[in-house]
Amino acid sequence: MSTPTRAPSGAPAHLTGAGGGIGADAQRPDGVLKVRGEFAYGSDLWMDDMLWGVTLRSPHPYARIRSIDVGPALAVPGVHAVLTSDDVPGEKVYGLELADQPVLALDVVRYQGEPVALVAADHPDTARRAAARVVVDYEVWEPVTDARTALGHPTWNQVHETPAEVTELSRESAHLHPQGNLVRHLKIRRGDPEPTADVVVIGEYEVGMQDQAFLGPESGLAVPAEDGGVDLYVATQWLHVDQRQICAALGMPEDKVRLTLAGVGGAFGGREDLSMHVHACLLALHTGRPVKMSYNREESFFGHVHRHPATMRYEHGATRDGDLVYVRATIYLDGGAYASSTPAVVGNAGTMGLGPYVVPNVHVDCYGAYTNNPPCGAMRGFGSVQTAFAYESQMDALAAELGMDPVELRCRNAMEEGSVTPNGQVVDSAAxxxxxxxxxxxxxxxxxxxxxxxxxxxxxxxxxxxxxxxxxxxxxxxxxxxxKNVAFSEGFDDHSTARVRLEVVGGEAVATVHTAAAEVGQGLVTVEQQIARTELGVERVVVAPKDTAVGSAGSTSASRQTYVTGGAVKAACEAVRERVLSRARDLVGRAVPDLRLDGGKVVSDGEGVALTLAEVLADDVVEETLEWRHRRTEPIDPETGQGFAHVxxxxxxxxxxxxxxxxxxxxxxxxxxxxxxxxxxxxxxxxxxxxxxxxxxxxxxxxxxxxxxxxxxxxxxxxxxxxxxxxxxxxxxxxxxxxxxxxxxxxxxxxxxxxxxxxxxxxxxxxxxxxxxxxxxxxxxxxxxxxxx
Amino acid sequence: MDFLQPATWAEALEAKAAAREAVPIAGGTDVMVAVNFGRLRPTTLIDLTRVPELQEWGLDDGAVRLGAGVPYARVITELGGRLPGLAMAARTIGSPQIRNRGTVGGNLATASPAGDAHPALLAAGAEVEVASVRGTRRIPVSEFYRGVKRSALADDELIAAVRIRPPAGPQQYSKIGTRNAMVIAVAAFGLALHPDRRAVGTGIGSAAPTPRRAPEAEEFLAGELDGLWESRGELPAATAGRFGELVAAAAAPIDDVRGTAAYRVHALSVMARRTLTWAWADYRKGDPTCA
Incomplete structure (x- = not known):
């Protein structure tokens, strides 16, 4: 892939940091810059000839667009482009799991803040004033704002009727999408379908809509390239899934759309979905100029998904001694206007929804619904946060009912290694x-x-x-x-790619780690260095900027990067090490069984230092690129929710x-x-x-x-x-x-x-x-x- | 947008007279937020931070004359003894950075019903000194607030200072927010006991279209304290309770994102009761300023 011919200021640099292998409190390579206020975030990106892009958003949660007149906006001096969905050359809808969200509004807007039009101008204020002059004629509709109403389950009683009736009911409410308002219904059926117990507690719980509240707003800079493609610098969580969606919207092949991670000021799931990514690329390609988009705080609240609000009803049955007999749970997650990652959030909320307790008989229904509320998707904890309020409240209520200490009740029912989860999976490591x-x-x-x-x-x-x-x-x-499950579940091909290079520069051994794994503040760049130091026995490890010039690392979410990208870096280091040791054996001319890399040298416990890396490598570079996977999971059974779903x-x-x-x-x-x-x-x-x-x-x-x-x-x-x-x-x-x-x-x-x-x-x-x-x-x-x- | 930086008070007043739509800016903790959110696009800003007399405070005719540009941080460090109620209010404001920038003059100019200084100024019976090229006048603070974010300031006037008599008795200030710092008031209450005048001062914040006093509560309590001022006797619990009810009754709050009207009324009754209890305990100890 070609590298951009012109890079903006604020683009990421190579990072090096103080020493320490795995298990050490190694210093963050970007720590000093951040503490000094010198670290360049996405909002700091700059090119002298850039334009500013802004987004016109729907003021209505639900409305049909009768017409859009961009003429008055185009007439504002300083405006270079005003774009609507007509200007999206490729697929006009996108999405992480289901492509149901318009790049720019088509005929209907489904949430307040939905992007309708884009403006590029030579000053952000000019662009904002021009956006206000776009005339959009809306036919305002009554929004659907409650998940249970959207699904036709207005009362808890109706929920427990048969699925056929539920489907029938849901047809009666307004459909926000052609396929209806149900995004996913997860069922877990395990054990006795009609269990009874000595003691029963029933509770209904509600969790409000939380925001990721990252401090660095959505920002990026798109630079049109000489090859007709575009280079996008953007603060995001998963470069390659962005790239896939941007390519589809632009109608371009992957080699024409290159992404580089800009400085990310927090993510927590809120950057899994696209925000300004396609918009900036559209404006840059349309105007032939670099285009920067950076949301302000208020727009940021409309620019990313939030945590699903939840309504939950739980019934716990236990023996008088405090052994759990059964749990029936019904969980509603309000996914808002578009699917985003709602299907996977439903998967987690459903399968993790009873907490770390052994429950012999389980009946769970977890629903994700479309409404005209703000779209909800990934946020740290991903479905488990909501259900934990319910299952832990239930454990306390049950303890009170039994007259037991809440900790004793929990310990009595706690999972341990070998326990079986509600989805029928054996917990096969420490619990x-x-x-x-x-x-x-x-x-x-x-x-x-x-x-x-x-x-x-x-x-x-x-x-x-x-x-x-x-x-x-x-x-x-x-x-x-x-x-909480770690990494992606239910059969997802969850992998990461690492490229590791070892060479001698100025007499010193230097390892370079190149992955596309987004550093969002969590410290993966430090971990990548630590792994390379441990595996290659070198002190100096450079972390290359994160970009799409290397294969996908998967998402920075699901607590997975240290596991999966860490695994990939480890594997790539091992491959590099094997090649270096093999060269060393050739140079020594005989088999030395315990050769290893340490302190920039090839050493053997038996023979001491065998060779320096300079002697082994000379001017050569040893580089390996590896794709690494954790063990496979499988989808759960749609009727029973059983299966090896989690890594x-x-x-x-x-x-x-x-x-x-x-x-x-x-x-x-x-x-x-x-x-x-x-x-x-x-x-x-x-x-x-x-x-x-x-x-x-x-x-x-x-x-x-x-x-x-x-x-x-x-x-x-x-x-x-x-x-x-x-x-x-x-x-x-x-x-x-x-x-x-x-x-x-x-x-x-x-x-x-x-x-x-x-x-x-x-x-x-x-x-x-x-x-x-x-x-x-x-x-x-x-x-x-x-x-x- | 014009950005004017007068170096003297006279220049500032002339600038305001010449451009009546101009927005004065001191700490910028209100103005810049409005500008950044696109709610305010003034044609002219008058930067008052270079006018020396606005940055000063002094004693004048028995009162503290607090320049409109003195930041809250200095109210806390320099005037905690002389203006205890206002200093307590200042401690509840924003973060250290905000307290370094924000000013009492700015709080008055914005005249938000949620402004943190107002209940303390009302309780203390402060006066606002405003000026224009036409001259200077003093407005009792209780007459200064005219509506939601509206004040008695004429369009050619600027706030010069606030005048507050040092306390003859204890002062208290209490504020409710839904986090423990950096929060806009859900409801606030200021109390000043004036044993010299045998009077009571109150101020209610965030619970009516404007900051306001609770006159019936003041009169009730002044009546109940008749005789107790001298004896410094115990205050009957029922008196504090009734005072709280009367303060709550003086409020006219609404439901909004920060709280319900019912909660605001309830919280005011509790704050009024508690602050009176603390203030009276201080008075009984004979410590006029202890907060």
Whole structure:
């Protein structure tokens, strides 16, 4: 593939960093730049002759477009292009799993904020003013804004009627898409279909719409190339799946559409779907000029998918001794206007939906629905976050009903190695659920809340806003456990590609690792260096910019990159090493059984240093490119949900301690403790960072984070009113990391990023429930819920 | 867009008189947010950060004269003793960066019902000193707020300063937000006890179209304290409770994304009761300024 003839400023550079192999707290190669504010993010991309692209979006959640008149916008001086769906040369719809989302609106808009037209101008303000002059004649329709209504399941009773009737019912409601409003219905049927139990608890739960709230808005720069193609620099999560969709929309072959990862300011799933990718390419190809698009904060809330809101009904049956007999669960996920990754989210929510507990008899129905709400898709935890609030609330309710300690009940029913999951899969590596809980229990508790004159307001609910000096404050403690599939499931061909080169530069051995795996802030670039250092015995490892000049690495999601791209880098390093050692054996002229690479040299324990790499390689370059796959999974049975669906499970547990001002309904999380099995901590410091970050994001959903949508319209698209935890909301943590190697995984590692995001929120909710004695069936918990106002 | 940078107060007033649609900017924590979100496209901005007298505070005729451009961070560090209620309000505002930039003058100019300084200014009985090329006038702060984001400022006037008498008694300030920092008020309450005048000052924020006092609550409490000022006796719990109810009754809140009207009313009653309890305890200890 050709490289771009002109690169913008702000394009990624090669990264090198301080030493350390696997298991070391190696420093991030981009860390100093980021701390100094010198790291170039996607929004920093710049070319002197570039134009600015902006998007005109639908103000209506549901409407037919009668006509679009771009004339007044084109008449604005400084405007170079105004494009609509007529200008999309290739496929006019795209999507991660189902191609159902228009690149630019066709005849119908299905959510507020849907892109309708594009403008390129020489100044972003000019482009914005011109976009406001595009005349769109809408016939406004009544939006469908509730998932159960969209599916024709307005009451819980109807849900339990037969599937045939459900289908019949759903025909009666408005169809947002030709195939109906059902995106996916996952069924799990296992064991006795009509089980009975001594004790039964039933609960209904609701989870609001969370946003990824990454700080770096959607940004990229498209540069038209001399070969008629386009080079796109973009902050994204999976370069190759973007490339596939962009090529389809542009009607171009892959060698004409080249992507390079720009600096990514957080992702959390929100960059799996396309945002400005095709739009910038269309404008660049149309104008023959580089085009930059960078959303502002408000537009960003309309520019990416969110976490699915969920409505759930659970019924748990147990013996009087506390052994789970059965669980019936019905889960509705509101996918919004387009499919995005809803089918896979439904897969996770359904198969993971009972938590890390052994349940002999299982009946689960999980539905993903189309509505006219904002599209929902991937977000850290991916379906498991929602169900964890329900299953952990149920475990607490069951414990209360049985008069048992909630931790005892959990331990009694906990999965272990060899347990069978609801989808009939044997857990074939460590599942230390009991140990995670027992270690949490054994940790010391934080000191009791201060009162009177000793009060430090920062420790109080309300903080320095001075709402209480101890009045009304009650403490609560809650526990929760997560389990989460790592990597892509249900038979997906989940692979990664790594190109590793070893050479001697200026007398020093240098390894270069080239993958397309998106670094979104999680630290994969560090891990790639650590693996190369360990496998090739060199200190200096360069990470090449992430681009499509090398094969796909798969998505930076599903806690999978250290596992899968780490696996690919390891395999490519091994292939390089084998070639180098083979050359060394040829040079030595005889068999040395224990030759290895260490400290830039070929050494043998028996014979000491055999050769330097300079002697072995001279001016040659040894390079290997490898595609690597984890073990295959299989689709689940559509009627029973049984099958070997998941590669690996991650387990974490949280204990939350909260103080609640019960009179004002304000919450202060006093301490979060977390235990997690990570198999092998490739970079222990980065593992701690993932646990802290995931914990904060889960806490946020429990007590404050929600996109409020009314009649299909977003009410709070800003960081003024979409609140994420501050340093006074996120408490200090106690963390214990366990390392039980998974024999199926490279180095025995387990994906880390998502599990703590799943168990954190339910632990906080349980603690608030204990402090207040209120049932609390909805998150985020608001002061109104706690005060009955 | 014109960007004017007057170096003196006289130049600033002349600029405002010449371009009445001009928007003054100090810390920019309101103006720049509106500009960045495309809600404000002023034809002229008048940057007031170079006018020296706006950046100063001093004592004048027994009152603190707080220049309109003094940032909250300085209110906290330099005026915590003289203006305890306002300093408590300032501590609840935004982040350290915002407190370094934002000003009381800006809070008044924006006149948002959610502005954090307003309840403290109302409780303390502050006056707003405004000026134009026509001259200077003082407006009692309770008459300054005229509607949602509307004030008594004429279109050729700029805010010069706020005048606040140092406290003769304890002051308190309390604010509800749905996170523990950096949050716009769901409801806020300011309280000042004025033993010198045998009076009570109150201020309600985020619970009516404008910041407002709770006059009935003030009168009720002043009546209940008759005699107690001298004895510094215990305040009956029922008095604090009734005070809270009357403060809540003075509010006229709405449901919005930040909270329900019912919660705001409830929260005001709790904040009023608690702040009165704390203020009275301070008064009984004889510490007039302890917050």
């Amino acid at each position: 230390p659920v009991v140990e995670l809980l027992r270690r949490l229990e054994a940790m010391p508790m934080p000191p009791a809340p201060a009162t009177g004159a000793d009060v430090d307001l920062r420790d109080m609910p309300g903080g320095v806003s001075n709402t209480t000096h101890g009045e009304g404050v009650r403490r609560g403690v809650g526990y929760a456990v997560a389990y 690996q499970y991650a387990f974490s547990a949280h204990r939350a301690v909260v103080d609640v001002d019960t009179e004002l309904g304000l919450v202060k999380v006093v301490e979060m403790a977390c235990t997690q099995d990570v198999g092998k901590a490739i970079n222990p410091q980065a593992v701690i960072g993932q646990i802290q970050g995931g914990t904060a994001q889960g806490l946020g959903l429990a007590v404050m984070e929600e996109i409020l949508v009314r009649d299909g319209r977003v009410q709070n698209p800003s960081f003024t009113d979409y609140l994420i935890p501050t340093v006074l909301d996120m408490p200090p943590m106690r963390i214990e990391v366990l390392e039980y190697a998974d024999p199926h995984a490279p180095y025995g590692l387990r994906g880390v990023g998502e599990a703590p995001n799943i168990s954190s929120g339910p632990a906080v909710l349980a603690a608030i429930r204990q402090a207040t004695g209120l049932p609390l069936t909805r998150v985020p918990v608001r002061p109104e819920h706690l005060t009955g106002t």
